[in-house]
Amino acid sequence: xxxxxxxxxxxxxxxxxxxxxxxxxxxxxxxxxxxxxxxxxxxxxxxxxxxxxxxxxxxxxxxxxxxxxxxxxxxxxxxxxxxxxxxxxxxxxxxxxxxxxxxxxxxxxxxxxxxxxxxxxxxxxxxxxxxxxxxxxxxxxxxxxxxxxxxxxxxxxxxxxxxxxxxxxxxxxxxxxxxxxxxxxxxxxxxxxxxxxxxxxxxxxxxxxxxxxxxxxxxxxxxxxxxxxxxxxxxxxxxxxxxxxxxxxxxxxxxxxxxxxxxxxxxxxxxxxxxxxxxxxxxxxxxxxxxxxxxxxxxxxxxxxxxxxxxxxxxxxxxxxxxxxxxxxxxxxxxxxxxxxxxxxxxxxxxxxxxxxxxxxxxxxxxxxxxxxxxxxxxxxxxxxxxxxxxxxxxxxxxxxxxxxxxxxx
Numbered sequence: 001x002x003x004x005x006x007x008x009x010x011x012x013x014x015x016x017x018x019x020x021x022x023x024x025x026x027x028x029x030x031x032x033x034x035x036x037x038x039x040x041x042x043x044x045x046x047x048x049x050x051x052x053x054x055x056x057x058x059x060x061x062x063x064x065x066x067x068x069x070x071x072x073x074x075x076x077x078x079x080x081x082x083x084x085x086x087x088x089x090x091x092x093x094x095x096x097x098x099x100x101x102x103x104x105x106x107x108x109x110x111x112x113x114x115x116x117x118x119x120x121x122x123x124x125x126x127x128x129x130x131x132x133x134x135x136x137x138x139x140x141x142x143x144x145x146x147x148x149x150x151x152x153x154x155x156x157x158x159x160x161x162x163x164x165x166x167x168x169x170x171x172x173x174x175x176x177x178x179x180x181x182x183x184x185x186x187x188x189x190x191x192x193x194x195x196x197x198x199x200x201x202x203x204x205x206x207x208x209x210x211x212x213x214x215x216x217x218x219x220x221x222x223x224x225x226x227x228x229x230x231x232x233x234x235x236x237x238x239x240x241x242x243x244x245x246x247x248x249x250x251x252x253x254x255x256x257x258x259x260x261x262x263x264x265x266x267x268x269x270x271x272x273x274x275x276x277x278x279x280x281x282x283x284x285x286x287x288x289x290x291x292x293x294x295x296x297x298x299x300x301x302x303x304x305x306x307x308x309x310x311x312x313x314x315x316x317x318x319x320x321x322x323x324x325x326x327x328x329x330x331x332x333x334x335x336x337x338x339x340x341x342x343x344x345x346x347x348x349x350x351x352x353x354x355x356x357x358x359x360x361x362x363x364x365x366x367x368x369x370x371x372x373x374x375x376x377x378x379x380x381x382x383x384x385x386x387x388x389x390x391x392x393x394x395x396x397x398x399x400x401x402x403x404x405x406x407x408x409x410x
Contacts, residue, residue: 004033005145005326013128018091018101022108024132025259029179030108034073047075054079061086070104078109091126134177134286136322148323150355150385152403156395159409166391170299173315176288193292225293229310232282267334267347277337283314313359316389319410342372354379356386363392370402
């Protein structure tokens with residue numbers, strides 16, 4: 001079984017908060033990690049995927065929580081949102097009676113509207129929300145996963161811990177990083193994603209919104225997958241799919257809530273307002289799912305296609321984001337693009353310092369490839385080290401504070 005970096009953050013939360021909520025897309029490993037914690041922390045465990053237990057929780061949530069007493073893990077709690085208000089009462093009572101209410105409940109669920117609505121209404125101030133991602137490459141390789149650290153010496157050392165060839169990189173991008181694909185390496189990824197998408201549309205999307213035309217929604221996510229790493233232009237999508245602008249916005253919101261996609265907002269400072277692009281960029285949170293939907297099911301096809309660059313960019317952004325999420329740190333991530341088409345793929349604000357990342361599929365780069373970094377030289381923040389993350393086998397210097405680093409350094 002692959003060890004998950006985020007597990008230590010969950011344990012830390014249990015020790016310091018009354019309720020810990022683990023969210024994330026389907027199949028990222030929420031139930032698996034909770035079953036491990038059940039034994040390690042001595043919690044009871046119930047899953048509301050069990051129809052009988054679900055009916056009990058829906059029909060009489062007070063009785064349900066009397067029978068299934070805390071400390072308890074309630075898996076797939078989005079099926080019984082009435083539990084939230086009862087949990088609130090139990091947590092408050094425990095605090096009043098004993099002065100301490102830490103470590104009472106661990107909840108899991110796909111990040112649906114009902115789940116987040118229940119948390120915000122009943123458990124605000126009492127819950128720690130932990131977002132779980134698919135596997136990272138370091139988890140797959142069995143390597144320690146620390147936050148992507150903006151120091152060339154640290155990154156050079158990290159890149160020596162395992163070799164990631166171009167062939168392996170593209171195979172991983174196409175296969176994706178859901179745990180089941182690595183628990184059973186004989187599992188065909190196309191079969192896995194076909195089942196995944198069908199279940200997601202039938203059980204999650206259809207429950208959240210009144211999905212009148214499932215075929216159009218499927219066409220929508222296919223088109224969107226081919227645009228991973230690109231600016232999100234709502235009206236173009238509406239025209240391409242043949243639905244209203246409001247429908248596209250609603251569908252995008254559903255995908256964000258389900259942790260299927262991630263919207264990267266543009267970086268902005270007062271001095272930049274007139275020249276920066278205002279639209280977000282869209283990234284699928286798993287490249288394998290995006291490849292399946294974009295009909296790029298072979299690494300050799302992807303390597304030769306026009307989609308090569310944007311899928312490598314999606315992979316790099318996701319891997320850097322995972323290092324932050326998995327270590328309990330908020331990701332202050334943006335991108336930069338101005339009216340002169342200067343672009344920086346990733347702008348990271350960390351401890352009052354700006355760092356820039358370009359995502360490339362090549363090996364050799366020079367100063368002209370880092371010229372966009374100069375556009376933010378007059379920022380109010382300090383400028384730190386910046387990197388072109390690419391397929392180079394080893395780190396090398398490009399300019400002052402700018403280095404090319406291997407993808408394996410993430």
